[in-house]
Amino acid sequence: MSNHEKKGGQVPQPDLSRRRFLGAAGAGAAVAASGGVAFAQGKPDPLITEIQDWNRYLGDSVAAHPYGKPSKFEAHVVRRDVEWLTASRESSINFTPIHALDGIITPNGVCFERHHGGAPEIDPSKHRLMINGLVDKPLVFTMEDLKRFPGRTNKIFFLECAANGGMEWKGAQLNGCQFTHGMIHNVMYTGIPLKVLLDEAGVKTNGKWVMPEGADSAAMTRSIPIEKAMKDCMVVWAMNGEALRQEQGYPLRIVVPGWEGNMWVKWLRRLEVGDQPWHHREETSKYTDLLADGRARRFTWIMDAKSIVTNPSPQAPLKSKGPNVLSGLAWSGRGTITRVDVTIDGGKNWVAARLDGPVLPLSLTRFYADIEWDGREMLIQSRAMDDTGYLQPTKDELRKVRGVNSIYHNNGIQTWLVRANGETENVEIS
Amino acid sequence: MSNHEKKGGQVPQPDLSRRRFLGAAGAGAAVAASGGVAFAQGKPDPLITEIQDWNRYLGDSVAAHPYGKPSKFEAHVVRRDVEWLTASRESSINFTPIHALDGIITPNGVCFERHHGGAPEIDPSKHRLMINGLVDKPLVFTMEDLKRFPGRTNKIFFLECAANGGMEWKGAQLNGCQFTHGMIHNVMYTGIPLKVLLDEAGVKTNGKWVMPEGADSAAMTRSIPIEKAMKDCMVVWAMNGEALRQEQGYPLRIVVPGWEGNMWVKWLRRLEVGDQPWHHREETSKYTDLLADGRARRFTWIMDAKSIVTNPSPQAPLKSKGPNVLSGLAWSGRGTITRVDVTIDGGKNWVAARLDGPVLPLSLTRFYADIEWDGREMLIQSRAMDDTGYLQPTKDELRKVRGVNSIYHNNGIQTWLVRANGETENVEIS
Numbered sequence: 038m039s040n041h042e043k044k045g046g047q048v049p050q051p052d053l054s055r056r057r058f059l060g061a062a063g064a065g066a067a068v069a070a071s072g073g074v075a076f077a078q079g080k081p082d083p084l085i086t087e088i089q090d091w092n093r094y095l096g097d098s099v100a101a102h103p104y105g106k107p108s109k110f111e112a113h114v115v116r117r118d119v120e121w122l123t124a125s126r127e128s129s130i131n132f133t134p135i136h137a138l139d140g141i142i143t144p145n146g147v148c149f150e151r152h153h154g155g156a157p158e159i160d161p162s163k164h165r166l167m168i169n170g171l172v173d174k175p176l177v178f179t180m181e182d183l184k185r186f187p188g189r190t191n192k193i194f195f196l197e198c199a200a201n202g203g204m205e206w207k208g209a210q211l212n213g214c215q216f217t218h219g220m221i222h223n224v225m226y227t228g229i230p231l232k233v234l235l236d237e238a239g240v241k242t243n244g245k246w247v248m249p250e251g252a253d254s255a256a257m258t259r260s261i262p263i264e265k266a267m268k269d270c271m272v273v274w275a276m277n278g279e280a281l282r283q284e285q286g287y288p289l290r291i292v293v294p295g296w297e298g299n300m301w302v303k304w305l306r307r308l309e310v311g312d313q314p315w316h317h318r319e320e321t322s323k324y325t326d327l328l329a330d331g332r333a334r335r336f337t338w339i340m341d342a343k344s345i346v347t348n349p350s351p352q353a354p355l356k357s358k359g360p361n362v363l364s365g366l367a368w369s370g371r372g373t374i375t376r377v378d379v380t381i382d383g384g385k386n387w388v389a390a391r392l393d394g395p396v397l398p399l400s401l402t403r404f405y406a407d408i409e410w411d412g413r414e415m416l417i418q419s420r421a422m423d424d425t426g427y428l429q430p431t432k433d434e435l436r437k438v439r440g441v442n443s444i445y446h447n448n449g450i451q452t453w454l455v456r457a458n459g460e461t462e463n464v465e466i467s
Numbered sequence: 468m469s470n471h472e473k474k475g476g477q478v479p480q481p482d483l484s485r486r487r488f489l490g491a492a493g494a495g496a497a498v499a500a501s502g503g504v505a506f507a508q509g510k511p512d513p514l515i516t517e518i519q520d521w522n523r524y525l526g527d528s529v530a531a532h533p534y535g536k537p538s539k540f541e542a543h544v545v546r547r548d549v550e551w552l553t554a555s556r557e558s559s560i561n562f563t564p565i566h567a568l569d570g571i572i573t574p575n576g577v578c579f580e581r582h583h584g585g586a587p588e589i590d591p592s593k594h595r596l597m598i599n600g601l602v603d604k605p606l607v608f609t610m611e612d613l614k615r616f617p618g619r620t621n622k623i624f625f626l627e628c629a630a631n632g633g634m635e636w637k638g639a640q641l642n643g644c645q646f647t648h649g650m651i652h653n654v655m656y657t658g659i660p661l662k663v664l665l666d667e668a669g670v671k672t673n674g675k676w677v678m679p680e681g682a683d684s685a686a687m688t689r690s691i692p693i694e695k696a697m698k699d700c701m702v703v704w705a706m707n708g709e710a711l712r713q714e715q716g717y718p719l720r721i722v723v724p725g726w727e728g729n730m731w732v733k734w735l736r737r738l739e740v741g742d743q744p745w746h747h748r749e750e751t752s753k754y755t756d757l758l759a760d761g762r763a764r765r766f767t768w769i770m771d772a773k774s775i776v777t778n779p780s781p782q783a784p785l786k787s788k789g790p791n792v793l794s795g796l797a798w799s800g801r802g803t804i805t806r807v808d809v810t811i812d813g814g815k816n817w818v819a820a821r822l823d824g825p826v827l828p829l830s831l832t833r834f835y836a837d838i839e840w841d842g843r844e845m846l847i848q849s850r851a852m853d854d855t856g857y858l859q860p861t862k863d864e865l866r867k868v869r870g871v872n873s874i875y876h877n878n879g880i881q882t883w884l885v886r887a888n889g890e891t892e893n894v895e896i897s
Contacts, residue, residue, distance in 0.1 A: 082595065082607055084593050084594075084595045085595035085596075085597045085607050085736065085737070089589075089593070089682065091587035091588065091589050091682055091683060091684070091734070092587075092682060092683070092684055092686065093684060094587075094684060095557045095584055095585040095684055096557065096582065096584060096585030096586040096587035096588065096683055096684065097557075097582075097585050097586040097587075097588070097713070097714065098555075098556035098557050098559065098582075098585060099546075099548050099556050099557075099559045099560060099561040099580045099581075099582060099714075100548055100556050100561070101586070101714075102546075102714070103545035103546050103547070103561075104536070104537065104544075104545050104546070104576045104577060105546070105575060105576045105577070105578070105712050105713075105714060106534070106536075106576065106712075107534065107709065107710060107712065108588070108710060108712065108713045108717045108718075109588070110590060110591055110710075110717075110718075111709070111710045114534075114709060114710070115533035115534050116529075116532075116533050116534070116535070117533070118529050118530055125528075126528035126529050126530050127525045127526065127527075127528050127529075129528065129529045130529060131529040131530070131533075137709075138705075138708040138709055139619075139621065139657040139705050139708060140621035140655045140656075140657045140705065140707070140708045141621065141655070141708070142572060142655050142707045142708045143708055144574075144575060144707050144708050144709045145535060145574060146534045146535045146536065146576075146709075147534065147535070147709070148535070150529045151529075152526065152527075152528075152529060154525055154526060155525040155526030155527050155528060156526040156527040156531070157521035157522075157524075157526035157527075158521065158526065158527070158538070158539070159519075159521050160540060161540055163514050163519070164514075165512065165514045165515035166515075167515045177512055177515050181786060181787070184792065185787065185789070185790045185791050185792060186790070186792070187790060187792070187837035188837070189569075189792055189794070189823070189835055190823050191569065191570035191571065191823055191824075191833060193825075225570045225571070225572050226570075227569040227570045252519065252521055252522060253521060253522070253526055254521070254522060254523060254524060254525055254526065256522065275568075275569050275570065277570070277572045277574050277707070278568040278569060278570045278571070278572045278573055278574050279537060279541070279544060279567075279568060279574045279576075279577070280537065280538060280540075280541045280544070282535050282536075282537065282538065283527070283535075283538045284527065284529075284531075284532070284535060287538045287540075288538075288540075304521070306515065307515070356611060357611070357615065359615070360615045360616070360617060361615050362614065362615060362616070362617070362619050364619070393619070393620050393621055394621075395623075395825065395827075397825075403621060405619055407617035407618070
């Protein structure tokens, strides 16, 4: 069975007529025709006309925080875990607060974590990377060795856990996009192409698969086809300009662009080249999708096109009528996002959102739609399209093909119900 | 006097013949022809063949750090200030550790700080932005108001202090690129075009200048021509995806792309529209360039093209002979970097470095050159060119035109001396 069922299927077109979209907005909101609405009172208030304490007294000195941290007023913008999801927090997950972020760069401090044996603290001077198996010349590298290789490069990629949205297969469950879609982050990586290292070792002609292995207590392993390894995988030591964070694999991880996150082995200590996949635990018992008829989809590597409206959402309700910014994220493991449609009336009418650049392949893409809200209920959805022509399906379309046994690869359309008071809920409509 | 003296001047071409460059490398190093050099020993060592503690024991749980921080092994990668530079650390500066970063994104925790009255802690619910002066409709905005405006966008820009490199006008002084060139950072900003706000208020026909004012105790002000304000300035509340940091203007700052950093007023509380510049302290007594003949260059807004080799550099010496990666940053306040040349023999031979994307206008651009080092001394320099054709000048060329009275706008070529033991020093050659 294809893991790309929707490819080439029928692609509904959004109604791009603004006039018609406005007229048909039965749910009580409309995309704003212009910003010409009074956003602010016409007269000053005491908070601007009177001297405040921060005008009166000296602030913090430049020596206050050699490594800075967020304002105390932003203490709610943190990774959160869900206690009942797993038995042990060392083999668990937490979630990126995507409802409270903007743009396409995820700050390192809030990139979600998934560990199979906890995040180890590794002294980089004692870390080694070995290449062995079907190679001409087995090699061991120090971190210093790796940083001397020619071909160093920087690339922005999203990383999504295969289980992102997994709790939603059986119906709307977690009330917040941090929890339904927060197993994702998007950073700029610094490192070298994996091909450079493999070429240095010399892959034998029967070397068809590469197995990265982690140095953590779980010794995470996955099988990667040599074509992917040679095409765009990277071995990296930095994210967003600074060293990898401990929980993201410090000092070394592998980057497998567009493919499910568990393959991006952290604390990378070994690359074995073989002539067939290893069929280890994390690609058989786990990260395999059980179908309704008892068969299984395996090696479901690629993360299909997906999108989510991050604002409004249950953790970020609407606070005012009138102009509001609908915002969200879209991505595809197959290429570049070419279009995102949004609806505020549960799919009766769609309009193309504005993609805000940079729009890069295998990266999160930010989209916006400027709306006018008159206070009536809205059913908000988004759907992404990538440059293969694939259109993000509904959850029901996915369930018809895959059943509901698996927690993996749910890229179905999400619905938020915005109530008259602005509060927003996770719902499903059919 | 033009503040762009070199524009249209003679542009030396680098020797792009690799063969000739290699042959002429009298200083004992050469750009590597390939990576085919043994980087690592051919046999395993105990650090990879033996089980380590991090393989044996569970690591940190996902609940350990709701907001993450760097590894303890990276404690040296911090902002640093220079105690003797200023009398008060509330009106002072610290420096980005650019020698320890890579790519083009500066992590928020290490973005350099420059305060004129310390970094105030402002409650965003009490923060207001006023627009007044020559407008049809004076307005006051809350933070919530601003976030409801249509046209929200994200852009990556460098911010450089006009005094970056200022201590070097009179000769090589500070021993590290963090101190010579670290008054710079490069982040992705989220906000709205300033034009959107000005249009909402309605600028009168005689409104030719905009004065942003900070809410800190220094009440920082600068005069910005209306053309620039309408062209590409932004009012922003987020950097690299999350809220502005306190020391970068939380909750609101103005972005003035390509122009000197002091104009990017932080803790932005007011925008006044006027018919002439205000000639306030920070654009007359300060941030004005005194020339040798007693005249002054004023309104030297644009940051001219500049580059710096960050590795090797005094804080990041060379550790091994053989292959090494020469790395650096280039930028221009006039547009996009089109070329960076590097030399390892003090300017006898130049070669074009490899620009590593994304290469964006008014953004830091990363460059690399893969070198082979045989252990002899090197004199390393870089020079940047932008898409106006401007080529970064030498310090002596700048001094001839400007004298040495000012500490501002030193975009001259920097020289590092790499000694036989790999230690690297700040030097000048003529």
